[in-house]
Amino acid sequence: MSKILVIAEHDGTKLSQATARCVTCASQVPGAEVTVAVFAADPAAVAAQAAALNGVAAVVTVAAGHNAHALAATLAPQVVKLAAGYSHVFGPSTSFGKDLMPRVAALLGVPQISDAMSVEGTHRFKRPTYAGNAIVTLEAPADRTVVATVRTASFEAATAGGNAPISAASVEATLPTHTRFVSISAPQATDRPDLSSAAKVVSGGRALASKENFALIFSLAGKIGGAVGASRAAVDAGYASNELQVGQTGKIIAPELYIAVGISGAIQHLTGIKDAKTIVAINKDPEAPIFEVSDLGLVGDLFQVLPEMEKLLG
Amino acid sequence: MRKILVGIKRVVDYNVRVRVKPDGSGVVTDGVKMSVNPFDEIALEEALRIRERGEAAEVVAVSIGPDDAQQQLRTALAMGADRAILVKTDAALEPLAAAKAFLAVISKENPDLVIVGKQAIDDDAAQTGPMIAALWDRPQATFASKVEIKGTTATIVREVDAGLETIEVDLPAVISADLRLNEPRYVKLPDIMKAKKKPLDVIDLASLGVSAEAGLKCVLVEPPKPRAKGIMVKDVAELVDALKKKGLV
Numbered sequence: 001m002s003k004i005l006v007i008a009e010h011d012g013t014k015l016s017q018a019t020a021r022c023v024t025c026a027s028q029v030p031g032a033e034v035t036v037a038v039f040a041a042d043p044a045a046v047a048a049q050a051a052a053l054n055g056v057a058a059v060v061t062v063a064a065g066h067n068a069h070a071l072a073a074t075l076a077p078q079v080v081k082l083a084a085g086y087s088h089v090f091g092p093s094t095s096f097g098k099d100l101m102p103r104v105a106a107l108l109g110v111p112q113i114s115d116a117m118s119v120e121g122t123h124r125f126k127r128p129t130y131a132g133n134a135i136v137t138l139e140a141p142a143d144r145t146v147v148a149t150v151r152t153a154s155f156e157a158a159t160a161g162g163n164a165p166i167s168a169a170s171v172e173a174t175l176p177t178h179t180r181f182v183s184i185s186a187p188q189a190t191d192r193p194d195l196s197s198a199a200k201v202v203s204g205g206r207a208l209a210s211k212e213n214f215a216l217i218f219s220l221a222g223k224i225g226g227a228v229g230a231s232r233a234a235v236d237a238g239y240a241s242n243e244l245q246v247g248q249t250g251k252i253i254a255p256e257l258y259i260a261v262g263i264s265g266a267i268q269h270l271t272g273i274k275d276a277k278t279i280v281a282i283n284k285d286p287e288a289p290i291f292e293v294s295d296l297g298l299v300g301d302l303f304q305v306l307p308e309m310e311k312l313l314g
Numbered sequence: 315m316r317k318i319l320v321g322i323k324r325v326v327d328y329n330v331r332v333r334v335k336p337d338g339s340g341v342v343t344d345g346v347k348m349s350v351n352p353f354d355e356i357a358l359e360e361a362l363r364i365r366e367r368g369e370a371a372e373v374v375a376v377s378i379g380p381d382d383a384q385q386q387l388r389t390a391l392a393m394g395a396d397r398a399i400l401v402k403t404d405a406a407l408e409p410l411a412a413a414k415a416f417l418a419v420i421s422k423e424n425p426d427l428v429i430v431g432k433q434a435i436d437d438d439a440a441q442t443g444p445m446i447a448a449l450w451d452r453p454q455a456t457f458a459s460k461v462e463i464k465g466t467t468a469t470i471v472r473e474v475d476a477g478l479e480t481i482e483v484d485l486p487a488v489i490s491a492d493l494r495l496n497e498p499r500y501v502k503l504p505d506i507m508k509a510k511k512k513p514l515d516v517i518d519l520a521s522l523g524v525s526a527e528a529g530l531k532c533v534l535v536e537p538p539k540p541r542a543k544g545i546m547v548k549d550v551a552e553l554v555d556a557l558k559k560k561g562l563v
C-alpha cells in the first residue's frame with residue numbers, strides 16, 4: 001500500500017483547487033491511501049473541504065497559532081514529524097509547495113521530484129524539464145519517502161462527494177523564530193475567475209503597449225467570463241500585475257480556452273499553456289511562433305480584432 | 315555584513331531550442347551555447363547592489379559543475395563578483411547533492427547571506443535554495459522581488475501566487491531570486507579583462523566529502539507530445555463562429 005500525505009494549500013478559509021488536483025495525482029499512485037494534512041491556526045473549515053474530496057481517506061489537522069501563515073521554515077519540521085509512517089509526501093507545485101516541499105525533502109534527506117505530471121508506478125513519475133521541451137521519467141528509491149510537488153495543470157481537480165474522517169494531530173517539533181510573516185498584498189478581490197483554475201483565459205502580451213490598452217484584455221475576458229493572464233514582457237513593462245504571468249516562471253495553466261493576444265510564443269510562455277484544450281492566437285505577424293501551437297490562429301492587428309470580436313460576441 | 319555567496323549554474327542558453335537525444339538518455343548539449351542561468355545573474359546582480367550600497371564587503375560566486383563552468387564564473391567575475399569558487403564535478407548533480415556541496419562551502423566561508431536563482435532553466439527543479447536553507451538550518455526567502463538589508467535582518471518581498479508577500483528573516487539566510495528582483499547589468503569589455511585577474515579557486519567535489527551519486531534514477535528522456543496542427547481563420551467572424559461551434563463562447 002502507498003500511504004500518501006498531501007499537504008493542503010489554503011488561505012485560512014478555503015482549500016485551494018491546486019490541492020484538489022494534487023489529491024487526484026496522489027489517488028493515481030497504485031495502492032494509494034490519501035491523507036490530507038491541514039496546518040492552520042483554525043483548520044476546521046479547510047479540513048471540512050478536504051474531507052469532502054473524493055479519493056481522500058483521512059484528514060489530519062495541526063492547529064497552532066504559528067501555522068496562521070504558511071512559512072516553509074516553520075512548516076517543514078512539522079511536516080517531517082507528521083510524515084513518519086507515510087511512503088509519499090505530496091504538495092502542489094504552486095509558490096506554496098515549491099517553497100515548502102524542497103525544505104521537507106532536504107530535512108528527510110531524500111531527493112525531490114518536482115512538477116510530477118504523470119504517475120507511472122508507486123515510485124515512478126514523469127516530469128517536464130527545459131521549459132517542457134524534455135520529459136523525464138524518474139524512479140525514486142523504493143526504501144525512502146517519496147517527496148514530490150505535483151504539476152497541477154496535469155491533473156483534474158478531485159470532485160466533492162467524499163466524507164473522510166477528520167482528526168487532530170499534535171506535532172512536537174522545535175520551530176525556528178528566525179522567519180517572520182509581515183504582510184501579504186493580494187490584488188482586490190473581483191468576481192473574475194482565478195487564473196490558475198479558470199476554464200477560459202485571455203492573455204495579453206507586449207503588443208498591448210500600455211496599462212490603459214491592457215483594459216482591452218480585461219474587457220474581452222469579462223465578456224466571455226474568463227480570467228486574465230499576461231506574458232512576462234507585459235508584466236515587466238507594468239501593463240499587468242505579476243501574479244498574472246503565465247509560463248515557465250509564472251503560472252502553468254490548463255484552461256479549456258486560452259486566447260493569446262499580441263504574444264509571440266516564446267518557449268518560456270508556451271510551457272505554461274501546453275495543456276490548454278483550445279489555444280487561440282491573435283498576432284499581426286504570420287510568422288509568430290505562437291501559431292505553431294494554436295488551434296485557431298488569426299493574423300491581424302489586435303486593436304482592430306478585439307473590438308470587433310466583442311461586438312460579434314454580442 | 316561581510317560576505318555574500320551567490321550560486322552560479324552553467325546551463326543551456328535560454329534561446330536554444332533544446333532537443334532530446336534519439337536514445338532517450340538526455341538532451342543534446344554538444345556544441346550548444348551555454349550560459350549563466352538567468353536567475354543566477356539576477357541573484358548576482360542583487361548581491362552586487364547590496365555591496366555597492368555599502369551593506370556587504372565581499373561577493374563570492376560559487377558554481378558546482380564541470381571544469382567548463384569556469385567560463386560562467388568568469389562572467390560572474392566580470393559582472394563584479396570579487397572572487398569565485400568552482401566545486402568541480404562531471405556528474406549532473408541533483409539539487410540535494412548540490413545543496414550539500416554548497417553547505418560545505420558555506421561552512422568554510424561563513425557568509426551572512428546566500429543568494430541563488432529561484433530555479434535553473436535546465437532541470438527547472440526549483441529546489442536548491444530551500445534545500446540549502448534546510449541543511450544550514452537558516453531562513454529561506456524564495457521568489458524574492460525586493461530585498462532590504464537592515465543590520466542583522468532582511469526584509470524580503472516574495473512573488474507568490476496570491477500576490478506579494480513580505481517576510482522578515484534573521485541573517486544569515488538564503489534568498490532565491492525571482493525575475494523582477496532587478497535587471498542584471500551588461501558586462502563591459504574592460505570588466506572581462508579585469509575578471510581574468512580575479513581569484514578563481516577550484517576544489518574537487520569529492521574533497522568536500524559529498525557524494526555525486528543520484529538518488530533518483532533517470533529512466534527515460536523523451537520529447538513532449540506535439541499538439542495537433544491547428545487552422546488559420548481569415549477574419550474575426552470566422553474565429554467567433556469556430557469558437558461558438560466548439561461551445562467555448
Ligand SMILES: Cc1cc2nc3c(=O)[nH]c(=O)nc-3n(C[C@H](O)[C@H](O)[C@H](O)COP(=O)(O)OP(=O)(O)OC[C@H]3O[C@@H](n4cnc5c(N)ncnc54)[C@H](O)[C@@H]3O)c2cc1C
Pocket residue numbers: 204205206207230231232233234245246247248249250251261262263264265266267268269272282283284285288300301302303328352353435
Ligand atoms: C529565465 C526566463 C524565464 C522566462 N519566463 C517567462 C514566463 O514565465 N512567461 C513568459 O511569458 N515569458 C517568460 N520569459 C520571457 C520570454 O522569453 C519572452 O521574452 C516573452 O514571453 C515575450 O513576451 P511577448 O510575447 O508579450 O512579447 P514579444 O515577444 O515582444 O511579442 C509581442 C508580439 O506581439 C505581436 N504584435 C505586436 N503588435 C501587435 C498588434 N498591434 N496586434 C497583434 N499582434 C501584435 C508581435 O508580432 C509579437 O509576436 C522568460 C524568459 C527568461 C529568460
